[in-house]
Amino acid sequence: MSTLASVNSVIERLWPLAGASSWDSPGLVVGDPDRPVTHVHLAVDAVLDTVDEAVGMGADLLLVHHPLLFHGVSTVSEDTTKGAVVARLVRAGCGLVAAHTNADVVETGTSRVLAHQLGLVDQRPITPGATDDTGLGIVGRLPHAMTLVALARQLGDMLPPTASGIRVAGDADRVVETVALCAGAGDSLLADPAVLAADVYVTSDLRHHPASDARELMRLGRGPALVDVSHWAAEWLWLDTAAAQLRRELHDVEVTLSDLRTDPWDFAVVQ
Template sequence: MTELTVGHIRHILDQAYPPALAESWDKVGLICGDPAASVEKVALALDCTQEVADRAVELGVDMLIIHHPLLLRGVTSVAADEPKGKVIHTLIRGGVALFSAHTNADSARPGVNDKLAELVGITPGRPIAPRHLDAMDKWGVQVMEKDAHHVKRSLFEAGAGEIGDYRECSFEFNGTGQFRPVGDANPTEGSVDELFRDLELRVEFVAPRRLRAHLLEVLRSAHPYEEPGFDIVEMPTTTPLETAYGLGRVGQLPEPMRLSDFVQQVADQLPATVWGVRATGDPDQMVSTVAVSSGSGDSFLDDVRRLGVDVFVTSDLRHHPVDEYLRAGGPAVVDTAHWASEFPWTSQVQELLEDQAPELSVDILNIRTDPWTMAAKPQA
C-alpha cells in the first residue's frame, strides 16, 4: 500500500476544489508543512484558531484542513509571540501541516454553497455569480513584422494559443497601422507630432480568460510600443449555467412554504450559535425560490434582486446595504452566523477523503469558532 503524504492529500483537495476557482484576492493551498511528510490522520475545522491548533496537536493529527486562510491578510512576522505566529509554531512543532480551501471551495461543485443549499432544503442549481474555468478570450494584437516573433513567443510561453492538444496556435494577416505621437510620447517608431504609417501584422489567438490580466502584463512588457494596439473578445462559454462553478446557489423548495416556517427550517438545520438566525419580510409570505451564499454575502444583494428569488440566505449582513436593498424591492433575507453557514462543509470534506483515501483517519473538530459568545434581550 502506497504511503499517503501531505502532497497526496493536497492533490485530492485541489482536484475537488480547483485553486483556479479562488478569487483573485484569496490565498489558498498549503500554508505550512512538508508535501513529502506522511499522513495517517487528518482533522477538519473552519478556522485555525489557537484552540483548534492545540486540539490538532493533542489528537496527534498529521494534517489540518481549514476553510478560512490563516494568513489571508499580509503579515510581516510569524514570531511565536504574535497570535498567528503562535499558531504556526504550534503546528510546526507538533508536526501538523495546514491546508486551506476557501473561495475555491465556495465555487466548486460540490462545495460549500452546495452543502448550505442542501441544508436549507433546496437542490443547488445555478450559481449567483458564475465562474467558467473553460471561458476563453479571442485576442487580436497589432505588431510590426520584425517584432512579431518575440511578442508571440512571450504570449505563448504565458499560456496563450492553446487549443486542445495543439500549442502556439495563431492566425495573422497584413495591414497598415498609423499613429501620431504627441506631447511626452517616446515612440519606438516615428517622431513626435508626425503621422507615422507602416505595415503591421495582426496576430489573433485564443487564451483562457483567467489568464487575461497576466497576458496583458506580458504583452505590455514584450511589445516594443509604449501603447500596443490590441483588442479582446469574450467567447461564449460551453458550460450550462445550471452546472457552472461559481459563488452562491439558486434552487427551488420541494413545496412552497411560509417565510416564517422557512426561517425556522434554516435555524433547525444549521449548527447552533449564540445569536441564531434573523430575517426580514412578511412571516406569512409564501416562498419557493431560494438563493444562498455561504459566508459574507452582502455583495450579492443587487444580483439576488435581479434573479427574482423569494428569499436570500447568507451571513454578515450590515444595516445600510440591507436597508437600501429592501427599499429597492429586494426579496426577503435570512441572515445566519458566518460560521454556521460554512462549518457543515467539513462533513463534505470528510466524505471526500474517506472515499478517495479510505485508509486515512479523518476527524471533524467540533469547536465553535464563531466569535460571538453572548446574546441578550431586554428583561421584561
C-alpha cells in the same frame, strides 16, 4: 504511505486552486511536503482551539476552510494570533492547508451543501463558473412554498446553534418559494439579478448599510426578504461532505472533523 504533498494534491484536485477568487489565498500554509500524513482533521477556522484539537488527536494535517494568512505578514511572533497558531502547528509537526473560495464554487461546495440541506430543486449558481455546475452561490426552489418564519425555523433546526442566532428582514407571514443563498459573507451579491428576483436571500455577515438598502428595495417590491445566519455555522455544514470526499480518495488516511464552535460570539443579550 501518503505524504503532505500527495494529500495536498488530492485537495487541489477536489477543490482546484484555479477556482479561487483573485483576492483569496488558499493552499498549503504550514508543513513539510515530504512528511507522512496518516490523519487529516477538518475545521472551518485555523484558531487556537482547532489547532489544539488537531494536535491533541495526533493529526498530521489540519484542513480548514478559511485561510490563516489572507495578506502578507511581517511577523509570526507568538504574541500575535497568527504567530501562535503557526508556532503550535510547527512544533507539533502538523501541516495546515486552506480550501476557501475554491471550495465554494465547486459542484459540492459550501452553498451547494446548504441548498441540498434545504431541499432546493432546480438549483443553479448565482454567478456561473467555468461549467454549468460550478459558480458562486445558489438559486433554487423550495419543494413547497412556506412562510418566511417557517424557513427561518428550518434553518435554525439545520444549523448548529450560535449566540447570534438567525436574523430576518421581512414579514414573518410572507410566503417564499424561490431561495437565493450564499454560504459565508454574501452581501456582494445583493444586487445580482438572480438575488433580486428571489423571494428570500440567505447569507451571512450582512452589514448595516447594504442590508438597509436591500430591505428598502424589498419594501418597494423589488427585492427579496433577508435571512442572516452565522458565517461559521453555514460553512460548518460543508465539512461532512468534504470529509466524505477525502475518505473516498485517501484510503490510508484517517479523516475527522471538528465540532468546536468557532463562531466568534459567545453570548447575546436579547432586548
